[in-house]
Amino acid sequence: MIRKVVIGVVLLIFFVIFLPFLSPLLTQLVFRLPFGWIAFLGRVLPKVTVNWSGIGMVVASSTLIVVGMQWFCSWVYEQVTRAKHQGEARHHWSWRWTFSLYVGLWLLFFAIMGAVGIAHQIGWLLVSKEPVYVARESFLINLKQAGLSLAIAGADEDWDLAKTRAWFAGEQTPFIGESRNLIEIFDLLLFEGGDGKIAAAVLFYRDSKKRARSGLAVIEVTTNVAFPEIKFERESALPEILARYKKRPKGNSE
Secondary structure (H helix, E strand, C coil): HHHHHHHHHHHHHHHHHHHHHCCCHHHHHHHHHHHHHHHHHHHHHHHHHHHHHHHHHHHHHHHHHHHHHHHHHHHHHHHHHHHHHCCCCCCCCCHHHHHHHHHHHHHHHHHHHHHHHHHHHHHHHHHHCCCCCCCCCHHHHHHHHHHHHHHHHHHHHCCCCHHHHHHHHHHHHCCCCCCCEHHHHEEEEEEEEECCCEEEEEECCCCHHHHHHHHHHEEEECCCCCCCCCEEECCHHHHHHHHHHHHCCCCCCC
16 A cells, blocks of 8 residues: 555656646646636636526426326336236336436436537547647736746846846747747837836737737836736736836837
């Protein structure tokens, strides 16, 4: 028993250590297969509506079917037992047997429906020309990760404008499966406060469609806070931010 526990712990540690080096597809499968249904329920349940007329019809139909099955099975069972025991029916058909038979029919229906669905999906995968896996990109989450990396780097550089801008120009994205640098994906505006220090930074996507969906990451540096708060604003807030500082910001490579 102890040996199995030790082996399990070692395998778990090995898996956690090497998980970041796995391909994005395999990483997604590891988490999506056991836990993907949680996100699915979170998206679907708020949109579910109850059709009470349909539920009433199912209850009424099930009641009629169960009562009919009970009457028919009781009659058949009684005829069989009378013929077997010379006109005397020693046992009667139980309601429990009827409910078991009815539930069994539903289970058989679900099994057939599942088998048909599996066969349909396998056939679709074999003949479809669409890719089996398409990575989903969450623009807001990526912006948050990039903004957090910028805030950490700025704090490490004591919010020196030149050093922070140099870091941004050469830093690779922290996203899985992405090899480009941050400067190839994002635009960065740095507002100088004095002595070459950064007063504020605005980070946003270069792509206009992605920028419209994710908005802006705004970092306002204050001297009395070690790590500033990262705020997220809509794209339309950029003119207001520019007017707030009343200075021409330093761009990615100025």
